[in-house]
């Protein structure tokens with residue numbers, strides 16, 4: 001899996017554009033990786049988290065827009081907002097399909113909605129200075145989460161195990177289209193955070209809050225999906241051991257690799273462009289059935 005990026009020119013010349021993709025979920029099986037309910041539902045947690053999470057990204061970045069004093073960064077933030085808004089809606093459609101198949105995701109999604117709207121949403125009664133500070137702090141949370149979305153995007157683009165296991169091609173295209181755009185825009189949130197506050201403490205705090213929270217939500221989400229699946233009736237209980245075995249079959253990222261990746265975020269010389277490959281992301285987007293249909 002590429003970790004070190006290509007020449008900076010490839011990344012620097014990118015113009016972020018939203019691709020207005022459509023997916024047809026009518027033929028998606030409940031276990032879209034055949035006979036792999038735990039791998040399927042661990043990845044399905046993306047659909048639980050991302051609609052609310054990415055709408056929150058959009059809200060935070062819209063709040064940040066008036067504070068940006070660099071025109072090029074402002075353009076990148078606008079591109080980021082456009083891409084994340086489409087990602088949220090694409091994953092929402094999968095949730096609607098799961099509900100139609102008898103797996104009701106709404107109890108978990110309500111908790112996620114509460115988290116992003118109430119806990120991480122606007123705080124009433126703040127002064128202008130406090131609002132400004134709160135916006136920058138939330139940008140730092142987004143920057144840390146974007147480290148993980150780029151990691152997962154890079155993994156999705158380099159996961160032949162999913163193809164070998166016969167995973168549904170439309171779901172693979174959703175994961176890889178989204179993953180490729182995450183790799184494509186992986187430096188925007190980080191650069192925005194540094195634009196507002198180049199200090200190391202802000203970066204540190206963003207990851208120390210977002211990393212454990214994300215792991216917690218993922219574990220809870222996987223347990224929820226396996227319990228809510230009407231065909232399993234609680235018969236599959238997720239464990240870290242099982243997750244590692246599934247990862248060895250190439251159907252999930254290795255937890256240890258993800259942990260090491262999170263640690264790299266703390267290196268003083270870290271920059272998102274050192275992870276993943278923009279060229280590979282663009283190459284996938286040039287062949288993605290959904291992205292090609294959106295561009296035609």
Ligand SMILES: [Fe+2]
Pocket residue numbers: 054083084087149178182
């Ligand atoms: Fe996204």
Ligand SMILES: [Fe+2]
Pocket residue numbers: 084146149181182185
């Ligand atoms: Fe993103």
